[in-house]
Amino acid sequence: MPEPLIVARGLKKRFDDFEAVKGIDVEVQPGEVFGFLGPNGAGKSSTMRMIACVSPASEGTLRLFGMDPAVDGAKIRARIGVVPQLDTLDTELSVQENLWIYGRYFDLSRAECRRRATELLEFAQLTDRADSVVEHLSGGMKRRLSIARSLINEPELLLLDEPTTGLDPQARHVLWERLYRLKQQGVTQVLTTHYMDEAEQLCDRLVVMDQGLIVAEGSPRELIDQYSTREVLELRFGAGTNDQFGPQVVGIGDRFEVLPDRVLVYADDGEAALAEAHHRGLRPESALVRRSSLEDVFLLLTGRSLAD
Amino acid sequence: MQIATPGPLRVVSGHLVVFRRLWRLNLLSSFVQPMLYLLGLGVGVGALVDRNAGSTATLGGVSYVAFVAPGLMATTAMAVCAAESMWPVMGGLKWRRDYHGIAATPLDASDIVFGHMIWMAMRAGITGAAVATALAFVDDTRSWGLLPAVIVAMAVGIAFAMPIMAYSVGAEMDGGFPAIQRFVIIPLFLFGGAFYPLSQLPEVVQWFARAFPLWHGVVVARGFTTGDTDWAGVAGHLAYVLLWAAVGTVISIRRLAKRLYP
Ligand SMILES: Nc1ncnc2c1ncn2[C@@H]1O[C@H](COP(=O)(O)OP(=O)(O)O)[C@@H](O)[C@H]1O
Ligand SMILES: [Mg+2]
Numbered sequence: 311m312p313e314p315l316i317v318a319r320g321l322k323k324r325f326d327d328f329e330a331v332k333g334i335d336v337e338v339q340p341g342e343v344f345g346f347l348g349p350n351g352a353g354k355s356s357t358m359r360m361i362a363c364v365s366p367a368s369e370g371t372l373r374l375f376g377m378d379p380a381v382d383g384a385k386i387r388a389r390i391g392v393v394p395q396l397d398t399l400d401t402e403l404s405v406q407e408n409l410w411i412y413g414r415y416f417d418l419s420r421a422e423c424r425r426r427a428t429e430l431l432e433f434a435q436l437t438d439r440a441d442s443v444v445e446h447l448s449g450g451m452k453r454r455l456s457i458a459r460s461l462i463n464e465p466e467l468l469l470l471d472e473p474t475t476g477l478d479p480q481a482r483h484v485l486w487e488r489l490y491r492l493k494q495q496g497v498t499q500v501l502t503t504h505y506m507d508e509a510e511q512l513c514d515r516l517v518v519m520d521q522g523l524i525v526a527e528g529s530p531r532e533l534i535d536q537y538s539t540r541e542v543l544e545l546r547f548g549a550g551t552n553d554q555f556g557p558q559v560v561g562i563g564d565r566f567e568v569l570p571d572r573v574l575v576y577a578d579d580g581e582a583a584l585a586e587a588h589h590r591g592l593r594p595e596s597a598l599v600r601r602s603s604l605e606d607v608f609l610l611l612t613g614r615s616l617a618d
Numbered sequence: 619m620q621i622a623t624p625g626p627l628r629v630v631s632g633h634l635v636v637f638r639r640l641w642r643l644n645l646l647s648s649f650v651q652p653m654l655y656l657l658g659l660g661v662g663v664g665a666l667v668d669r670n671a672g673s674t675a676t677l678g679g680v681s682y683v684a685f686v687a688p689g690l691m692a693t694t695a696m697a698v699c700a701a702e703s704m705w706p707v708m709g710g711l712k713w714r715r716d717y718h719g720i721a722a723t724p725l726d727a728s729d730i731v732f733g734h735m736i737w738m739a740m741r742a743g744i745t746g747a748a749v750a751t752a753l754a755f756v757d758d759t760r761s762w763g764l765l766p767a768v769i770v771a772m773a774v775g776i777a778f779a780m781p782i783m784a785y786s787v788g789a790e791m792d793g794g795f796p797a798i799q800r801f802v803i804i805p806l807f808l809f810g811g812a813f814y815p816l817s818q819l820p821e822v823v824q825w826f827a828r829a830f831p832l833w834h835g836v837v838v839a840r841g842f843t844t845g846d847t848d849w850a851g852v853a854g855h856l857a858y859v860l861l862w863a864a865v866g867t868v869i870s871i872r873r874l875a876k877r878l879y880p
Contacts, residue, residue, distance in 0.1 A: 325880070364721050364879055384724040398719035403636065411632045415723040417623050463723075 629733025689812025742775025780866025
């Protein structure tokens with residue numbers, strides 16, 4: 311096995327007396343797409359900022375390319391690309407000016423900045439907006455520009471903090487496709503998300519993070535197999551009555567979960583579970599059988615849903 | 619092997635890209651304004667002053683226009699660099715957030731701060747040179763002393779830019795900026811020795827003016843343009859001016875590093 315690109319051991323981040331990251335172990339291999347999945351406040355950004363060498367670790371060890379951020383922060387930053395949770399584009403400048411300036415920070419020659427900017431605009435499908443002022447771009451375009459900009463130094467490792475949060479479905483799919491291309495080119499990616507479908511689509515391997523800790527690790531498939539049943543039956547009863555019906559599904563599947571708006575029954579055969587529910591005389595307003603997702607894994611591990 | 623470009627210069631090339639968009643507007647305000655003062659005060663008030671017996675002696679043996687001109691170069695540098703170190707610097711951290719973008723590259727807080735200093739010196743130099751060019755057309759103010767006066771204006775510029783930057787990168791809100799303008803920059807403009815000798819003012823005001831770098835710069839620049847240079851004095855005044863820049867720079871780096879790399 312090759313040397314891991316990132317190794318973290320017992321990594322912690324404290325802000326005054328609040329511990330945002332409470333000791334995590336992570337290894338990321340070259341070429342891998344690795345995800346941090348977790349709700350808001352889980353400590354994903356704090357972790358990403360330590361990995362990006364813009365936030366010193368409070369405790370534990372962290373190595374990127376075998377180097378210590380506390381010693382070689384600038385050297386490491388020269389080899390990575392960062393897409394932060396909040397864009398740091400210069401909104402008063404044009405799309406290509408943003409790329410040029412950023413290339414200059416990495417000490418690329420003016421000619422090289424121009425050459426790469428042209429290429430990256432193509433990659434980000436922004437060629438026809440090259441001279442537009444960033445302020446006037448849509449959210450999806452700004453995000454694509456942020457990604458294009460993070461690639462100006464041809465990084466070996468790309469860090470993406472919630473790359474698609476706030477984008478409409480179409481813009482998200484465009485971004486996913488671009489990230490998949492980068493993966494094919496061999497760029498190692500570490501991303502955070504609170505969308506389980508994004509994690510399932512993009513990540514080879516991921517960790518589920520909650521309240522500063524890693525609660526599970528594996529490929530999306532492994533996690534679902536390990537923590538959930540193959541299928542899930544969703545029963546919606548009238549608003550405010552779901553918790554009354556919870557006890558009546560006991561024993562139908564392996565487990566059940568009562569949410570404010572529905573009851574989830576975990577079973578390998580969802581249709582059979584639905585038949586059994588009908589047999590017991592349950593009459594939900596609607597019923598749906600679907601495959602288990604990472605959302606279910608998260609719900610089981612933390613007792614809370616991922617969305618909020 | 620190719621030698622890497624020093625970090626601060628990479629930051630400056632970023633400023634240049636932004637400036638390319640804005641220079642017309644900038645030059646307008648930082649050039650036309652001092653020219654208006656020069657015409658209004660230098661020529662208008664100057665006619666009154668120069669007619670008054672004894673006033674030329676008070677001004678050190680020169681006409682009023684020649685007295686005011688170097689002061690205008692220094693006050694313009696002060697005004698431009700002070701303003702450029704308030705909202706634009708806070709915006710780099712809070713609104714545009716481009717300082718955070720830079721912090722994710724191999725550059726760091728000290729590169730941003732030194733880059734800002736070089737850029738402010740350049741801005742002061744550009745406006746100073748523009749004013750100097752205009753002054754070169756007037757008989758009373760044409761002199762080789764205008765060249766070192768531009769350099770003095772650059773020093774005055776960073777002497778205001780850097781301490782204000784130190785404030786801007788530490789402050790949470792922009793509420794302090796108007797106060798700095800009202801209670802420091804504008805009073806110094808009026809009472810900093812640019813338009814009349816400090817000796818005309820009450821003692822307290824004189825001390826206020828002497829405490830800040832502007833008056834020291836005005837005195838040195840005026841020495842150069844009127845051909846009355848006392849080198850020991852020049853060294854002392856300039857050292858004081860640069861001390862302000864140095865202290866501001868050190869505090870800026872410390873505070874900015876804390877904000878960028880929490
Ligand atoms: N600079 C900071 N100072 C104080 N607390 C912070 C800071 N950054 C993050 N936190 C806190 O740390 C926790 C984790 O935040 P974050 O890492 O941003 O989580 P996530 O990205 O998973 O939403 C939150 O409770 C947040 O309020
Ligand atoms: Mg976050």
